[in-house]
Amino acid sequence: MNTDDINLAYKIRHALNDNLDALPASTTERLAAARALALSRKKPDAAPGKPGKRPLFDFNALFTGPALARIAVAVPMLALVIGMGGVYQVEQQQRLAAMAEIDAAVLADELPLTAYLDHGFNAYVESQQRHQ
Numbered sequence: 001m002n003t004d005d006i007n008l009a010y011k012i013r014h015a016l017n018d019n020l021d022a023l024p025a026s027t028t029e030r031l032a033a034a035r036a037l038a039l040s041r042k043k044p045d046a047a048p049g050k051p052g053k054r055p056l057f058d059f060n061a062l063f064t065g066p067a068l069a070r071i072a073v074a075v076p077m078l079a080l081v082i083g084m085g086g087v088y089q090v091e092q093q094q095r096l097a098a099m100a101e102i103d104a105a106v107l108a109d110e111l112p113l114t115a116y117l118d119h120g121f122n123a124y125v126e127s128q129q130r131h132q
Contacts, residue, residue: 016031
């Protein structure tokens, strides 16, 4: 419930309390029946008192029941995602290092860059690698 709903409920309660003696008996009986019905439907663990005074997060419930099961599943999954992200980063760094090494070797070589574009040269390099 937001504050507007709570304020409206307090105003209605105040108006009913002020005019309780002036209400007809049938209205008073219907209000009593409605209150009894509302109390019978109230959850047993709901604390009596003012609405909205419960804590936003119950730390005791965190370590019992379904919350513990959710944490027991979430922690390994989180570790798996972090681990996979780390492996991906390492693989990317290794791939970039290999590409940089190839680029440096090509640029430092005595051959002109156009030689690497010649299909015959590629066939020659592959044949040389097979013989080694």
